[in-house]
Amino acid sequence: MNRIEVYEKYEVEPQDGHSSEYWREILPAGSAIPEPEYSYRRTMILVDTIERPIEIEGSEDEMILRMYGCEDMTIKDNYDIFCIKLHDIEEQMYIEEEEIAQQIEQKIANQ
Numbered sequence: 001m002n003r004i005e006v007y008e009k010y011e012v013e014p015q016d017g018h019s020s021e022y023w024r025e026i027l028p029a030g031s032a033i034p035e036p037e038y039s040y041r042r043t044m045i046l047v048d049t050i051e052r053p054i055e056i057e058g059s060e061d062e063m064i065l066r067m068y069g070c071e072d073m074t075i076k077d078n079y080d081i082f083c084i085k086l087h088d089i090e091e092q093m094y095i096e097e098e099e100i101a102q103q104i105e106q107k108i109a110n111q
Contacts, residue, residue: 002047007040007076055079
């Protein structure tokens with residue numbers, strides 16, 4: 001199984017201790033909710049779980065990964081550079097699968 005390192009964007013606990021959900025519940029409808037604060041955490045995800053990368057229009061340093069199961073993950077990366085990395089990993093996976101298939105065929109032929 002092949003993994004790829006990404007920096008996942010996540011909402012951090014605000015200094016006042018109240019999440020954006022808290023503010024939505026207590027403020028009247030239409031009121032301005034304090035902007036959530038975000039950070040990034042490094043994680044390794046299985047390449048096989050990525051359905052497709054999605055570009056965020058106008059962003060050079062963030063993009064979305066659509067995972068199988070319709071979960072979306074916003075990550076810190078350039079869309080074009082990430083797509084090249086992902087393609088290279090998938091190509092290597094394909095080559096490795098072909099090599100394994102050839103080794104199995106050889107073992108069967110030698111028996």
